[in-house]
Each structure stands twice: as C-alpha cells, then as structure tokens.
Amino acid sequence: MTNADRFDCAVIGAGVMGASVALPLARAGMRVALVDRGPICREASGVNAGTLTMQMTRAALIPYALKAWELWMDTPRWLGLSVGAEQRDGLSVAFTEAEVAILEARAAARRAAGAPITLVDGARAREIEPGLSERALRVGHCPVDGFASAYLTGRAFRVALEGAGVALREGVAVTGVERVRGGWQVRVADGEPLMATRVVLAGGVWLEDMAGWFGIRLPIKVLINQLAVTERMPPVMQSVLGIASGLLSLKQYPNGTVLIGGGWQGRGGRHDGRGDAFVPEALIGNIRLAAFVLPALRRARIVRAWLGLEAETADALPVLGPLPGVEDGWIIGSVHSGYTSGPFMGALLADAILGRPLALPLFPIDRLLAQKDAA
Amino acid sequence: MRVDGRDVVATPGISVAAALLAAGIVVLRRSPAGDTPRGAFCLMGVCQECTVLIEGRAERACMIAVRDGIAVSLRGPHAE
Amino acid sequence: MKVDLAVLGAGPAGANAALAAAGHGLSVAVIDENAAAGGQVWRAPAPSVTRDDADARDGAALREKLRISTVEHLDSATAWLIARDDAWRVDVARHGRSETVTADALVIATGAHERVMPFPGWTLPGVIGLAAATILLKANGVLPGQRTVVAGCGPLLSLVAASILKAGGTVAAVVDLASRAEWLGALPALAARPDLLARGALWRARIAAARVPVFHRHTVIRAEGTERLGAVRLGRVDAEGRLVPGAPEVAIAADALAIGHGLVPDTAATRLLRLRHRYDAASGWVAARDGTLAGSVARLWLAGEVGGIGGAAVAALQGRLAGLAAAQALGRSAAAAEAAQLQAGIARAGRAAAAMSWMMRPRPAMAGGITPETIVCRCEDVPRAAIEAAIAAGARDLNQVKQWTRCGMGPCQGRMCGEAAASLLAPHVGGRENVAPWTGRPPLRPVSADDLLGDFDYADIPIPAPAPP
Ligand SMILES: Cc1cc2nc3c(=O)[nH]c(=O)nc-3n(C[C@H](O)[C@H](O)[C@H](O)COP(=O)(O)OP(=O)(O)OC[C@H]3O[C@@H](n4cnc5c(N)ncnc54)[C@H](O)[C@@H]3O)c2cc1C
Ligand SMILES: Cc1cc2nc3c(=O)[nH]c(=O)nc-3n(C[C@H](O)[C@H](O)[C@H](O)COP(=O)(O)OP(=O)(O)OC[C@H]3O[C@@H](n4cnc5c(N)ncnc54)[C@H](O)[C@@H]3O)c2cc1C
C-alpha cells in the first residue's frame, strides 16, 4: 500500500451529517472518502420534511440550530447550489389550555437558549397567517423559521463534494472496520477495502450497528415518521405551522404543494428498509390535524405519502464526538431536528477532527453507553 | 351541464370529459408548472389531466358521469 | 367491511376472480373506481350508446353475473391504501368518505394503462391516447375530433380507425410504426384466435374502403398548434423507431391525434406492498407470480395485466384461476381439474396475446429520439434536458431522477412519464432491466383530503404524546 491509496478520513454514511463533515475536511486539505450503501442523501436526509425550525428543536440545541439556520439560508455561498431554503414565520399553535401550558414552557426554554420566540394571541397570529383556524388560543411566533426542499440536498452536496475533491462512493455498503497499522481498514460488501487514517460514523438510524463494529453498544431508537404531500394548489398559507406539542409541521412550497408532517409514526425498523408499514390511522390523524389548523386543506388532494427513519438516543440529545476508547474514530448523528442543525453539526465535528477551536461543545457519547466491550 | 355558469347540452351518462369534448370544449385547464393548455388525455382516470372542479370538488372529468345540471368549473383546482 | 376475499379491480381479471371465489363459498368484495364492472376492455357503455360487438356482449354478461352473485361490488370506489396486519386492509375512498375493507385474502387485478412515448406537442389538447380513444368511442359514443390522426403501434390502431369510421367520423391518416411485413409475420401466432383474425380483417377492410392513407414505418414527429392541436407532422422511421435522416416530412391537418405505444402494467399496488417484481421484455416491470398466480407474499394473488400484458381473454381466465386458488387457500374445496384446464387455456390464449403485445412494444430507439426540450413529465412540465442534467449530475436510479427534477412527483404519480424516464436512464446503467421502477407509496391514486377526514373536532384527533421538550 502506498500513501496515495490511503485516505486521511473515511466518512461512513452520506446523509446530511456525513456530507457536512466530509466537505469541510476536504476543503481543509484532507483526502476524504464518503461512503454510502445507497445514493447520497436518500435516507432521512433526502426524505425529511425540510422544516428549518427553532420551535421544534430541543432547547439545548437552539444555539447550534441558529447557526445552522444561517448556513441553510446561505447555501449558494458555501455549498454552491440552492436547496430551496426560504425564511418564513414559524407559528406553533395551542388549542387547549393544556397546550397553552406546554407552549409557554417550551417557548420560555427556547427563548432562554436564544430563539426569538414571542407568544401572541389568535387574532395576531391570523394577521401573520390568515388561513389559520379560528380556534387558536395562543401561538408561539418565531421569525427564524422556514424550510428547504430536502429532496434537493443530495444533488447540492454532490456537486460541492466533488468540487472539493471528496471521493464519493455510492452504492457501497460498509460491513465493518478493522484496526490496521496506523489507521483503519474499512471493509465493504463487494470490493476492495478502503484504507483511512480516521473514520467517522454517520449512519443515521444505523449508527447502532456501526458502533457495534467497535464493540460499542449504543442504543439508538428508530422513529418512523410519516409524511404526506398535496398536489400543487393555489396559495393557502405562508408561514410554517406547528402545534405546541410538536406533532405537526405544515408548509406550502413556492410550487404550491403543501407538505404535512410532524412525526406521526408508521411501523417498521432499521432493518426493514423504508416504508413497509404505513399506519393509516396515523396518516389520517396527521391530515386531520393539518386541516384543523388550516381549514383550506380540506380541499387539497393528497398525491403522495412516505416514511423516513429518524434516529433518537435515550436522552434525545445528539451523538457527536470521539468514539470512546477508539483512536481516530468519530461519530455523528441522532440530532433532534437534525436536518436543521446538520450543516453546523458536521462543521463542528470537522473542527474537532482538525484540532481547531470549537464554537460550541460536542455531545460525547459516553453518557449513552449501555456497556462497553473491549474493542 | 353548467360549465363555468353556461349551459352546455350533454348526453346523460357519458363522462363529463367526453361531454365536454363533444361540445367542442377541449382545453380543460392549464398545467400548474409550465402554464400550458391541457385537455383529457388517458380517459381512464390515470393521467389526471382532466381534473376540473365538479360540484366544487377537484375531480377527474373522465371518471364522473353527466347528470342533469351538473356544475363544472374549468378554472380547476390550480386556478387562484 | 370484513370479507374472506378482497379483489382490487373489476376488469375481466378481477371480476372473474370475485365470481370464482364467491362460487366456492367465499364472501367477496370487489373494489373498482369505475361506476360499472368491466375494466378497460369490457367497459360499460353509457345508456345512450348502443353496441353489439363481442366486447360489449362479454362485458354485459359479466355485469349480469356479478349482479346475481353474492359478490359485494364496491363501485366508484378508489382504493388508496393497502396495508397488512393480521389480515389485509384496503382503504377505499367512496362517495366522499373513506371506508376500510378487511380480508383474509387479496387478489390484485389493477390492469394496465397506456404508454405514450413523448414527442413535441403531446401535451396539446386534442392529443389523446390510442386506448383512450377506444373509451371515448365504445363507452361514450363520442369522436375524438372532426379529423383524427390515429398513430402508434399494435392492434388498437385498426380498431380505433375503424371505429371512428363506423361512427361516421373522419380519419385523416393511420400512422403505424410497424411495416406491413411485421404484421404478416404476426399472423401465424393468431391462427389460434380466428375471431381476432376476422375482426382485424374487417377493420382493415373498412379503413381501405374509406381510402384512409396508411403510413407504415412512420411516426409522429410533432403535434402542432398553440391552444389546441391543429396539425400533425409525420416522418419515416426504421425498424428501431429511429427517424430516417433526410426523409421527407408529411404535415396533416387534424384536430385530434390518438396515439399509443402499448400498455404498461399498473403496479402501484404491488410496489406499495413491496412484492417481488421482475423485468419482462414485452411488458416491462411486472409483479412476479407463480403458476397459481400467487404473489411473493402469503394470501395474495395477482390476476390479469398487473402481472404482464396478455389481453382480455387471458385476464379473464387468470381471474378465475386466482379466485379458485384463494378459495382453496381459505379451505374451500376447488376442483383441481378446473385449475389445470384454466392453466392450459391461459397458455393457449397467451400465444396470440404475446404476438399482439410484441406488435405494441415501443421501439428501442424512440426514447433516444426525444428532443431535449420535449416535456417528458406532463404533470410537472419536466423536459428531457432536465432529466439528462440530473443524470449528468450523478442520478443513477429513477427515484433520484425524480427527487432532483420533480419528474414523476405530480398527480399521475409517475404513470405517464415513468416509462420514458426509465428509458432515458437505461443506457447509463446497463439497460432497462437495471432501472427499477419508482418506489410504491400511498395513495394509489390522488385522494381528496375531504374524503379522508369526515366530520371531527379537535378532541377526536388522536394526537400522540408530545415530542421531547
Ligand atoms: C420523515 C422525516 C421527517 C423529518 N423532518 C425533519 C424536519 O422537518 N426538520 C429537521 O430539522 N429534521 C427533520 N428530520 C430529521 C432529519 O432528517 C435527520 O435528523 C437527519 O437527516 C439525519 O441525517 P443523518 O445524516 O444522520 O442520517 P441519514 O440521512 O439517514 O444518513 C445515514 C446514511 O448512512 C447510510 N448507511 C447506513 N448503513 C450503512 C452502511 N453499512 N454502509 C454505508 N452506508 C450506510 C445510509 O444509507 C444513509 O444514507 C426528519 C426525519 C424524517 C425521517
Ligand atoms: C384504455 C384501454 C383500452 C383497451 N382496449 C382493449 C381492447 O379493445 N381489446 C383488448 O383485448 N384489450 C384492450 N386493452 C387491454 C386491456 O387492458 C385488457 O385486455 C384487459 O382489460 C385486462 O384486464 P384486467 O382485468 O387485467 O385489467 P383492467 O381491465 O384494466 O381492470 C383493472 C381495473 O382496476 C381498477 N383499478 C385499478 N386501480 C384501482 C384503484 N386503486 N382503485 C380502484 N380501482 C382500481 C381500474 O379502474 C380497472 O377497472 C385495453 C387497455 C386499455 C388501458
């Protein structure tokens, strides 16, 4: 093996997390391989609802999300292509007294973390969003909100990654990683293994399997989020709408389609592939909620619904930092509202790998480990 | 049929799409993305090109039978 | 509604499956979004239409059998979701609301829809499908236009042209991708079906008698007009469907163009269920099934054209076979002799059908000949150039092309553009068989939110526990 065959870093998993780590590493001069068993950004990062939100993001992540939000609004500068990101007013609606209490608590926590959220009454909210239900009691309003078209993520990153010289290996499934002299050997399903000095695990809901390659038991819960989209329709809304408990996200894209999400659950698991088990009641419930919040949606026709897999840790906080006890091994994922925060989280981990000062702290995973065998 | 408020003579029981065609009305809507004229295409409920408002609902004109006085709006679900 | 067997589709295949199963004592619901059973080929004529041809008689007989049977016919019912727990579950939008059918066994018989390879101007009003024209004529008694050009390939060409003439209309031209010699070559396979041969001869005699110009080995280069079709421009092609350079073009004034390039199995339901599919040179991607028409999961059968283009006769026999298999699987005794007889009949009828579907195939060079600015995806107005740009940017599967261009994201759910998009991708991935179809997702057809929702209040929405703070 010559030095030329060896990568400085192999990033495994080409979702928004893996791509966001690989790009700054390559731009800093490293030789980077980004490996995915499928096409780039075809799992969570290509099928998510694209809400760039503070009100749905966990309070502890607000400082990260705010920085990432700025990045999304400015992709032409650092990424090249647009992913259709747009700033919109975000409204989080409470319809019952119990929800008002939730809303107030959540808004206060996020405000303390830096999100510019104010609480308004229904009348004021309907000035911002005329289509909103008359039944809104109290509404959280955040001007730092908006959306992107998640399905464009892969295309935009692909162009940027290739421009930065990242070796993008799509359709290459990694089966394990082994320590070899001075680095790592990354084994793949069919083909030659890759050699790299460092590895980054960025496998979304499959991080549990990947950590297992190192004998690390990292339990990752799988959320199976259902989404539905309408056909193009005349303008019915201009904000991003949610409800206080977090189980709705609703927006209309400039092309007229309305995306209905919020994390209503289908069935399945990380080893079933995406989308085998729709729960019809959850789909109908989600659409009912959407049409309750925005009555004009009753007229819509639903053209497509799908599912995607989202990762969550035991404490619903990210996996972001070194692999404990593993030299030159890193891990990233399980970020709540991870699409929103993705670009910043990736850049942060890249800074850590490069030994640069960190703008915000990492989320080391030691707290989550059920048990740890010898690697 | 009442098409955009006008009376149009149609044979009961045939599809609204066929009746419109028989009445010489071939342009049913404009495509929402490219704003080009569209008419019925597959006549079997698949292409969605004939989607118009029938009794206020977005419906495929080729899948709905003509009834006396049925109200059809060609402004369609995509019009503002 | 709870039944032993749910059948999706009431065409020749589905309706016969329902009848056979009910005949063996199963409770059966058959679901179809049309107002009457019959599917595409045996579509029920409107009351104003008087017809007395074989298809009309077969269709009427089928509807009568269904009427007097115990089969529950959910007509005007669009199935929008199929799911499986312990039993099958089909959610159906009907009369402005959604209802659920649960069943121990399921037959999918969703048939086929038409393939039209894109050409400039194919989105103009006045351009319709070739099979679409049969629906206008047979079920509605309406002509496609004053002067119609009939174009494409396969036996529907003569059927449509002859039907227009019989109804008193004008056929401006018949434009056939096939040569005369290709038609002659298909004749021997039809020997088993003298009825079809005789019908075909009658149609061609009518076309000849009306002195309709017939252009063999020609294709439509362009449909012209601004708000609607005004003229059709033709050009000569070779056996592969490639335009012959320098050959003179012919312009024909017409206000209607009926054009089709064969049929595509409607696999939306089988893809949604993640069944095994296979690539078939004549029919494209179809749901795989065994000799008893069982699909790749338990208690599911696939009858008719969803599993391969085979025509009405084959579909009807397959329907019966699937119905019997379902009855047997649910513990009813079905005569094995009848199943064997049906299988033999399917094999016999299949030969003629195979010859016809061969004549209907799109020619291999057609996709390559689509000009860059031609719209491929009608719903989203996506031109070929945009698809090529996505491929150049690294898209290597159909879902990725869709994500990066919106091709296939509109309300037809990729049915109109899927074939052309796949053919454009094929040369980059080593052939059409390496282009898997779009991932199947609900709803099976666009469904109005209103139909799903019903009357409800906030408290009726089963909102799950809140997300973590
Ligand atoms: C339906 C849905 C809606 C959502 N909506 C929002 C929203 O509106 N706003 C928001 O901020 N967040 C949202 N999220 C969350 C967000 O999408 C995710 O947090 C984020 O995309 C996760 O990115 P990732 O890179 O960690 O994972 P992924 O995008 O899943 O990437 C992991 C990659 O690893 C690859 N991989 C796995 N195993 C292997 C292997 N063995 N070898 C090689 N490659 C492998 C996979 O193929 C995959 O590409 C949503 C999530 C879902 C599912
Ligand atoms: C327009 C057209 C015209 C044709 N004309 C001829 C002809 O003249 N001669 C000939 O031999 N062949 C013809 N064919 C071929 C024809 O498809 C077959 O011969 C025959 O109809 C196949 O029978 P089938 O039962 O498999 O499917 P079909 O007859 O296509 O029946 C499928 C049924 O399923 C229903 N369906 C599908 N999805 C759903 C859903 N989600 N919810 C509710 N219902 C659903 C459809 O409405 C349809 O009624 C034609 C095909 C088409 C498309």
Ligand code: FES
């Ligand atoms: S004409 Fe295609 S859906 Fe009506």
